Amino acid sequence: MAALSSVAPLARRLLDLLLPPRCGRCGVDVPADATLCLTCWSAVTFVTEPLCEVCGLPFEIRPFGSAVCGACLAEPPVFDRARAAVVYDDATRSLVLAFKHGDRLTLAPLFAAWMVRAGAGLMEQADVIVPVPLHRWRLLSRRYNQAAVLAHALGRATGVNVVDSLLLRTRQTPSQGRKSAAQRTLNVRGAFALRNNCDGAAEVIEGRRIVLVDDVFTTGATVSACTRVLRRSGAVAVDVLTLARVT
Numbered sequence: 411m412a413a414l415s416s417v418a419p420l421a422r423r424l425l426d427l428l429l430p431p432r433c434g435r436c437g438v439d440v441p442a443d444a445t446l447c448l449t450c451w452s453a454v455t456f457v458t459e460p461l462c463e464v465c466g467l468p469f470e471i472r473p474f475g476s477a478v479c480g481a482c483l484a485e486p487p488v489f490d491r492a493r494a495a496v497v498y499d500d501a502t503r504s505l506v507l508a509f510k511h512g513d514r515l516t517l518a519p520l521f522a523a524w525m526v527r528a529g530a531g532l533m534e535q536a537d538v539i540v541p542v543p544l545h546r547w548r549l550l551s552r553r554y555n556q557a558a559v560l561a562h563a564l565g566r567a568t569g570v571n572v573v574d575s576l577l578l579r580t581r582q583t584p585s586q587g588r589k590s591a592a593q594r595t596l597n598v599r600g601a602f603a604l605r606n607n608c609d610g611a612a613e614v615i616e617g618r619r620i621v622l623v624d625d626v627f628t629t630g631a632t633v634s635a636c637t638r639v640l641r642r643s644g645a646v647a648v649d650v651l652t653l654a655r656v657t
């Protein structure tokens with residue numbers, strides 16, 4: 411069975427080579443591979459200024475004075491800054507899900523280009539890119555970690571080193587969907603650790619500025635849990651860069 415299940419993606423990839431390029435979201439023919447058709451492209455809402463300097467939440471109008479949102483003022487996040495390329499809405503949800511579950515990995519360079527633009531300030535100062543890990547059981551059923559795929563595409567686009575074996579999800583956490591912010595925080599508390607056998611983990615983290623990569627920023631609970639681990643291990647800064655963000 412193992413052999414059969416590995417044939418399917420290969421066959422699909424071969425088929426992809428033979429078929430004309432298709433839109434990564436709706437599947438209509440497009441002139442070039444790994445892109446979107448005009449309709450899907452115009453449905454995507456990019457995160458643009460003005461936004462919260464800390465968590466990257468877009469503001470409807472440019473604020474007077476402090477460009478920090480109420481939530482960040484009331485309770486400053488554990489990470490330094492978070493930025494996202496697109497707003498997570500009906501249009502981008504299908505795109506993210508196709509990337510996460512549907513093997514549409516050819517979209518990674520496009521997403522990375524969007525993320526480089528949204529997180530230019532973060533990437534300029536970054537020493538290392540670290541993806542949010544999946545639990546190994548989930549990795550087995552899904553075959554790839556979408557955050558790691560994004561991290562490597564980002565690394566290729568910027569030349570910043572990617573270390574995807576640094577963090578470990580120590581327990582399988584129930585899906586964060588339909589959970590409140592407080593429930594999400596509890597759900598992922600203590601769920602991450604440094605991988606024991608990661609060679610030179612200390613050198614990778616200590617004194618470094620890290621960009622943590624994930625696909626979607628919802629309440630920030632997951633990236634905050636990862637940030638705590640990285641900070642405890644000596645990271646001087648942890649910024650968060652995601653493909654999409656709930657607003």
Ligand SMILES: [Zn+2]
Nearest residue numbers: 433436447450
């Ligand atoms: Zn389309």
Ligand SMILES: [Zn+2]
Nearest residue numbers: 462465479482
């Ligand atoms: Zn904020």
